[in-house]
Amino acid sequence: MAQRCEDLGERRLVRRIAEILGISERDDCAMVEDGEDYLVWTTDMLHRRADFPDIATGWQIGWMAAAVNLSDVAAMGAAPTGLLSAAGIPPETELEYVEEIFAGMKDCARRFGTRVLGGDLDSSDELTLVGTALGRVERNRVLRRRGARPGDLLCTTGTLGAAGAGLRVALEAEGKGIGSDPGLIALTRRLLEPFPRLEEGRALALSGAATSMMDNSDGLVLSLYELAEASGVGFLLQEEKIPIDPLVALVAEDRDDALDLALTAGGDFELIFTLRPEMIGEAARACRLAVIGEVTAEGVRLQSAGGTEDLKPRGYEHLRSPEG
Amino acid sequence: MAQRCEDLGERRLVRRIAEILGISERDDCAMVEDGEDYLVWTTDMLHRRADFPDIATGWQIGWMAAAVNLSDVAAMGAAPTGLLSAAGIPPETELEYVEEIFAGMKDCARRFGTRVLGGDLDSSDELTLVGTALGRVERNRVLRRRGARPGDLLCTTGTLGAAGAGLRVALEAEGKGIGSDPGLIALTRRLLEPFPRLEEGRALALSGAATSMMDNSDGLVLSLYELAEASGVGFLLQEEKIPIDPLVALVAEDRDDALDLALTAGGDFELIFTLRPEMIGEAARACRLAVIGEVTAEGVRLQSAGGTEDLKPRGYEHLRSPEG
Numbered sequence: 156m157a158q159r160c161e162d163l164g165e166r167r168l169v170r171r172i173a174e175i176l177g178i179s180e181r182d183d184c185a186m187v188e189d190g191e192d193y194l195v196w197t198t199d200m201l202h203r204r205a206d207f208p209d210i211a212t213g214w215q216i217g218w219m220a221a222a223v224n225l226s227d228v229a230a231m232g233a234a235p236t237g238l239l240s241a242a243g244i245p246p247e248t249e250l251e252y253v254e255e256i257f258a259g260m261k262d263c264a265r266r267f268g269t270r271v272l273g274g275d276l277d278s279s280d281e282l283t284l285v286g287t288a289l290g291r292v293e294r295n296r297v298l299r300r301r302g303a304r305p306g307d308l309l310c311t312t313g314t315l316g317a318a319g320a321g322l323r324v325a326l327e328a329e330g331k332g333i334g335s336d337p338g339l340i341a342l343t344r345r346l347l348e349p350f351p352r353l354e355e356g357r358a359l360a361l362s363g364a365a366t367s368m369m370d371n372s373d374g375l376v377l378s379l380y381e382l383a384e385a386s387g388v389g390f391l392l393q394e395e396k397i398p399i400d401p402l403v404a405l406v407a408e409d410r411d412d413a414l415d416l417a418l419t420a421g422g423d424f425e426l427i428f429t430l431r432p433e434m435i436g437e438a439a440r441a442c443r444l445a446v447i448g449e450v451t452a453e454g455v456r457l458q459s460a461g462g463t464e465d466l467k468p469r470g471y472e473h474l475r476s477p478e479g
Numbered sequence: 480m481a482q483r484c485e486d487l488g489e490r491r492l493v494r495r496i497a498e499i500l501g502i503s504e505r506d507d508c509a510m511v512e513d514g515e516d517y518l519v520w521t522t523d524m525l526h527r528r529a530d531f532p533d534i535a536t537g538w539q540i541g542w543m544a545a546a547v548n549l550s551d552v553a554a555m556g557a558a559p560t561g562l563l564s565a566a567g568i569p570p571e572t573e574l575e576y577v578e579e580i581f582a583g584m585k586d587c588a589r590r591f592g593t594r595v596l597g598g599d600l601d602s603s604d605e606l607t608l609v610g611t612a613l614g615r616v617e618r619n620r621v622l623r624r625r626g627a628r629p630g631d632l633l634c635t636t637g638t639l640g641a642a643g644a645g646l647r648v649a650l651e652a653e654g655k656g657i658g659s660d661p662g663l664i665a666l667t668r669r670l671l672e673p674f675p676r677l678e679e680g681r682a683l684a685l686s687g688a689a690t691s692m693m694d695n696s697d698g699l700v701l702s703l704y705e706l707a708e709a710s711g712v713g714f715l716l717q718e719e720k721i722p723i724d725p726l727v728a729l730v731a732e733d734r735d736d737a738l739d740l741a742l743t744a745g746g747d748f749e750l751i752f753t754l755r756p757e758m759i760g761e762a763a764r765a766c767r768l769a770v771i772g773e774v775t776a777e778g779v780r781l782q783s784a785g786g787t788e789d790l791k792p793r794g795y796e797h798l799r800s801p802e803g
Contacts (some may be wrong), residue, residue: 157571157573157574157575158573158575159570159571159572159574160568160569160570160571160572160573160574160576160577161570161571161603162574163574165600165602168568168574168577168600169600171574172581172598172600174579174597175581175582175585176581176585176594177585177594178595178597180595181597185561185563185596185597186595186596187560187561189513194518194527194560194613196561196596196597196611197563197597197599197614198522198564198565198597198598198599198609198611199565199599200565200566200567200599200600200601200603200607200609201601202567202601202602202603203600205602206601208529217657221481235520236511237511238511238522239509239520239521239524239611241523241524241609242523242524243524243526243607245484245491246483246484246485246547247483247484247485248484248485249481249482249483250481250482250483250484250486250487250492250495251481251482252494253484253492254495254496255497255785257496257499257500258499260500261499261500261501261744270500271500271502272502272509272510272511272520273505273508273509273520273521273522274496274522275491275521275523275524275609276489276492276496276524277524277525277526277529277530278484278489278523278526278529279526279605279607280604280605281603281604281605283524283567283603283607284520285524285599285609287520287522287563287611289511289518289520289613304735321657340673364617400792435657447758448744457737
């Protein structure tokens with residue numbers, strides 16, 4: 156029988172396509188030389204059903220479409236130049252809803268110092284938004300997934316798990332609404348209105364302290380597997396150093412469940428990066444960060460009071476059949 | 480009752496969204512200043528059912544996804560820097576078909592001197608390809624939709640109508656195959672394997688002869704309405720000068736039908752441009768061209784042996800309900 160995409164899953168299919176296209180390295184953005192700079196350049200496709208819970212507003216969907224692309228620009232240490240947006244819209248969609256989407260996109264772009272410059276409109280059975288972002292970074296400052304070395308410190312911006320907890324709240328709220336609890340509402344905002352870490356990414360790039368970087372959009376552990384592969388290294392996470400977002404406690408069953416959200420849930424859009432230990436001062440002046448572990452020779456492991464365990468590459472993957 | 484997107488149709492909806500985003504001018508690409516150059520930048524969304532006839536192969540779909548974006552780069556007089564591709568793929572799609580798509584994309588990019596540098600993969604109910612192209616053109620050479628002046632000559636590259644005729648062949652062939660007639664096969668190739676006019680666009684920009692330009696992807700007449708609006712002018716087409724592709728005769732019922740295909744069918748991806756009359760020599764040395772009319776003060780009209788008539792803005796438009 157012919158092999159189907161769902162038999163491979165997203166990551167292996169991406170690898171196969173990269174082979175066909177002759178793309179040997181994978182970063183959050185593609186890079187194009189431009190004098191002393193790199194132009195960095197990314198695109199992300201979002202679908203109404205797979206990528207957004209029912210409770211997402213049009214404005215939030217637009218914000219997200221801009222934010223996910225800007226997060227990729229941030230992950231290279233670049234400053235954003237602009238956004239384009241291709242939108243596939245079901246013809247029966249209410250105009251007001253579409254207006255909201257583009258207002259959200261505009262507001263996110265503005266909030267982070269850039270603009271939506273153009274795009275394309277198509278009709279589609281399912282609402283589909285494809286953003287593209289362009290950015291710029293000095294060639295000697297760019298941060299890539301490759302570059303981490305054993306002995307480097309492993310760090311993250313911000314806190315982890317809030318977006319995953321927000322997704323639980325959102326799924327729970329389906330059909331009955333979210334209610335008025337400010338904590339729960341805050342959690343869904345963390346899921347649906349992420350802040351791309353553009354300032355942090357840029358400051359880290361200029362600091363010269365970081366050796367590799369990417370965003371954690373598919374969850375911390377999957378991101379670490381990507382970083383590990385690109386850099387040819389491993390990671391040892393320290394459980395007690397994982398900065399679980401305080402809001403996670405509102406929905407987590409217990410400490411283990413909260414930790415699981417922080418390790419594997421996608422959507423936080425924080426930056427994961429590695430540092431030369433002697434540069435920790437420079438990095439800490441560039442942005443608020445948490446040291447969560449260190450770079451090792453191989454494996455992705457978690458050290459806790461009970462010992463050290465291998466972490467499985469669990470997280471969000473597209474194009475995977477349920478049994479796959 | 481709330482207003483729906485299909486009540487507006489694509490062009491009015493695009494205008495409304497441009498208002499929200501604060502985009503005042505519309506060209507084939509967005510423009511970003513980069514030293515003495517503009518980076519030009521475009522995105523196009525294609526869906527399996529709406530944008531491709533059944534007979535399109537995976538390779539042709541991939542070629543098209545690259546070509547439509549490169550055509551927008553050509554229309555600005557720019558040289559391409561690279562492509563990105565976001566693909567929404569139904570999980571049950573055969574791997575081989577997906578491999579073909581990306582091979583087609585790669586081959587088109589290579590044929591026109593550029594590369595696919597990266598992208599995004601998502602699962603989708605319907606196969607959806609969103610390409611993005613980046614290019615570069617000197618700021619004093621860029622060609623835009625604005626710039627045509629009354630008295631300028633109106634020109635096109637290549638010949639017109641073959642893609643429209645190819646679509647007829649393709650629709651006719653549905654369910655029974657296309658057969659072995661080389662002329663009919665050639666017509667479907669003109670539809671499904673368009674050549675973006677990158678060399679011609681670039682040479683015209685460098686010649687300094689052209690005053691405005693765009694591609695004719697939605698058909699000649701609709702493109703002229705866009706050029707007319709952007710430049711604040713009109714056009715008078717000369718019927719006997721329209722370069723109807725010789726292959727069109729294979730499917731056209733009569734001369735009027737052939738002319739209609741040349742005027743209103745989309746998909747030829749030729750460049751429509753205006754010239755200062757005294758620069759016709761420079762333009763003709765830049766590329767093969769046909770002078771098809773002239774720039775006037777207003778209206779889009781066709782002059783033929785029988786007199787002069789207004790041309791209605793007919794052509795391909797997305798997001799339009801059948802009765803709209």
